[in-house]
Amino acid sequence: MFVVDKVVDEDRQTQGPPTDSITALNVPESEITLPDGTTKNVGPSAQGAFSVFEDLCLLANSEKPRF
Numbered sequence: 023m024f025v026v027d028k029v030v031d032e033d034r035q036t037q038g039p040p041t042d043s044i045t046a047l048n049v050p051e052s053e054i055t056l057p058d059g060t061t062k063n064v065g066p067s068a069q070g071a072f073s074v075f076e077d078l079c080l081l082a083n084s085e086k087p088r089f
Contacts, residue, residue, distance in 0.1 A: 025074060028067035036065065 052069040053061050064072065077087035 025067065025071045029065075029071050032065045032067040 050066060051063040052066060053063055054069055054072055055061050073089040077089045080087050
């Protein structure tokens with residue numbers, strides 16, 4: 023569960039005005055593609071958590087993981 027804890031810590035550090043606070047803190051962003059085809063910029067911890075969750079879903083469906 024350390025991955026989820028890191029996401030929470032990362033989110034707390036980047037909370038602030040509606041401007042792009044991740045960029046303001048010099049946290050590198052990653053762009054992920056969501057299942058509906060849209061993209062979203064997230065911090066490194068959120069990207070890791072998303073990749074782990076996506077792979078668990080793929081493995082549950084007997085598909086090859088990506089991460």
